[in-house]
Amino acid sequence: MTPTIPDTSRDRRIEDPTNLWIIHPAARFLLPWFIERGISANAVSLAGLALGTSAALAYTQWEMWPFSFVGSLLSVCWLVADGLDGMIARATGTASPLGRALDGLCDHGVFILIYVSLAFSIGTLEGWALAVAAGVAHMVQSNMYESERARFHRRRNAVATIARPAPSRNPLVQLYDHCWGLLDRVAARFDHALGQHRAPSELATRYAAMAVRPMRLMSLLSANVRVYAIFLACFFGNPRLFWWFELIPLNIVLILGLFQHRTVENRLTVPANSFPENKRN
DSSP: OOOOOOOOSSOGGGSOHHIIIIIHHHHHHHHHHHHHTTOOHHHHHHHHHHHHHHHHHHHTTTTSHHHHHHHHHHHHHHHHHHHHHHHHHHHHTOOOHHHHHHHHHHHHHHHHHHHHHHHHHHOSHHHHHHHHHHHHHHHHHHHHHHHHHHHHHHHHTTOOSOOOOOOOSOHHHHHHHHHHTHHHHHSHHHHHHHHHOSOHHHHHHHHHHHHHHHHHHHGGGSHHHHHHHHHHHHHTTOTHHHHHHHHTHHHHHHHHHHHHHHHHHHHHOOOGGGSHHHHHO
8 A cells, every 4th residue: 555645735733623633544544545546536525425415314313312323423434535535636636626616515515415304304494494594604604714724724835826716617616616715805915915025934924823723713613513513412302402503603603713813914914115124215
């Protein structure tokens, strides 16, 4: 078996602990096996969707704790597949706009299926209303979090220019890219300052040190936390607890995280004419 290919695309300081110690090590362990057999990242994404679908089916019987446990186990396997597809794409140089959108859509698809299965099992109008409201909140939270995380990694590497995705005629890819880039327009001031700074690496290091705190807070918006919260809510006999968790605490986390991140940017953004060398000139 070929040696495991290191993945340097993630900063360990802002990762969810279960990613660090369970999900990503499992994916890295499987990576050489999948690469040797030529299994594509898109195939793994679809396999993850199948695992998530199986988890949703198990959760239709959440009243019986063994089914909740099986649903949770299958969800964890999906998380491993969700990490593995990106590792394969980076290791083999096969990343593509379609693959990126497929990965994101599969992620959302798994949770949609689980939300629908739980709402169907409850069978009340109130349950469906909660599921839909929580699903909308989830999509906003997840998109914002992933955008902020990608922005953090780019800036940590002193890259000021936003890498625009390759254009696509696929309307789903276009919609995904549009939603992904919403915060880029809000955060453009700091990117401009980073690009104009006399020592971009120095500013990037300061930024990364200060932005770790809001990014750690926003890691509560990761899929991992939702997977465990769904299991606990079902295990204790009320899936509605998860939806309220999605609607109130996680929305508060999103607002606080965005505010803290913008505060970090504002503290580090210095007008170009305030640099000492510019004043001397």
